Amino acid sequence: MIAPVLLARLKAARSLVVITGAGVSAESGVPTFRGAGGHWQQHRAEDLASPQGFRRDPELVWRWYHERREQVRACVPNPAHHAIVALEQHYPEFTLITQNVDGLHPAAGSRQMIEIHGSLWRLRCTREPKVWEARETLTEIPPTCSCGALARPDVLWFGESYDPDLLRPAARAAALADAILVVGTSGQVWIASGLLAEAAPDTVTLEINPEPGLRDQVDMCLEGPAGEILPGLVAAIRA
Numbered sequence: 001m002i003a004p005v006l007l008a009r010l011k012a013a014r015s016l017v018v019i020t021g022a023g024v025s026a027e028s029g030v031p032t033f034r035g036a037g038g039h040w041q042q043h044r045a046e047d048l049a050s051p052q053g054f055r056r057d058p059e060l061v062w063r064w065y066h067e068r069r070e071q072v073r074a075c076v077p078n079p080a081h082h083a084i085v086a087l088e089q090h091y092p093e094f095t096l097i098t099q100n101v102d103g104l105h106p107a108a109g110s111r112q113m114i115e116i117h118g119s120l121w122r123l124r125c126t127r128e129p130k131v132w133e134a135r136e137t138l139t140e141i142p143p144t145c146s147c148g149a150l151a152r153p154d155v156l157w158f159g160e161s162y163d164p165d166l167l168r169p170a171a172r173a174a175a176l177a178d179a180i181l182v183v184g185t186s187g188q189v190w191i192a193s194g195l196l197a198e199a200a201p202d203t204v205t206l207e208i209n210p211e212p213g214l215r216d217q218v219d220m221c222l223e224g225p226a227g228e229i230l231p232g233l234v235a236a237i238r239a
Contacts, residue, residue: 001232002206006220009204010237013178015093018084019192020226021185023209025100027227028075050158058150062142065153069120070137077108080183083230085109087181090238095173099189101155114170116162116191122154162191171198179204183226187213208233 002010010016022030043064047053054061085108088094096113098105101120105113123134127149134143143151156162174180174195180203185192196205196217205218208229212221222229 001229002222002236003220006204006206007236010179010233013204014091015173015176015178016087016091017095017097017173017177017180017195018087019180019182019185019195020084020096020098020100020105021183021189021192022100023184023186024078024080024098024226025075025102025104026184027078027080027225028102028104030072030075030100030102030104045158049155051160054152054157058142058152061152062138065120066138066141072102072104072120073137075102075104077104078227080226080230081105081108081110083226083234084183086234087237088112090234093176095170095177097170097173097191097195099185099191101153114166114173116156116166116170118153118155120153120155123151124154126150126152170195174198175200177203179206181206181208182214182218183208183230185209185213186211193217 048061048064081104084096084105088096088110094112096105096110097116098113099117101115101117103119103121121133121135122131123143124131125145125147128145128147130145131154145151175198177199180196180199182192182196187193193214196214199205207214207218207221208226210224212223215221
């Protein structure tokens with residue numbers, strides 16, 4: 001499955017960074033944004049995931065996010081999520097950097113984690129610098145803050161910049177990592193290729209994806225579903 005020389009380097013590594021994208025969640029039944037049947041196939045991104053769209057019609061945006069939250073609520077972590085938890089427990093230094101906002105990584109048990117795109121389960125006030133967890137089913141659409149201002153999902157929207165308080169530690173972890181795994185992301189989102197660019201020349205880099213898109217940036221691509229490949233990789237690293 002994996003070249004023996006790369007497996008040996010993974011076994012010898014002390015620090016690991018795992019970068020995950022929507023492909024990991026898709027195996028739990030969470031629709032992807034760019035794949036067949038994904039959310040953007042049915043709605044325009046600028047209407048549902050941008051500051052402009054929210055200003056124009058906050059109720060439309062929140063009805064869509066409410067549907068997403070209820071759909072994700074029924075999903076459970078898959079073998080890829082659990083394999084990543086096993087990797088966190090194996091390596092002395094570990095950072096998970098996820099593009100996913102569905103909360104399935106923490107539900108599986110991931111702890112050393114940066115949710116670089118935010119979370120569906122947090123809300124943010126549009127007036128004050130206030131963020132809070134809201135896992136219950138929304139009874140008010142659009143929801144409001146206790147101060148009376150509109151709340152928005154605490155997620156990164158198109159046209160917005162990455163939070164430097166999240167991006168800095170993510171870039172630092174990538175720069176110091178002995179190994180980086182990129183799992184289930186198309187590579188169209190900047191964060192995956194951007195963090196790979198931070199890696200040292202001797203860092204081991206692998207991509208796990210049914211349709212790899214980062215071939216020229218990694219040492220090796222393992223083609224297939226993360227839920228099938230990652231458990232076997234974990235077993236090989238531990239052997």
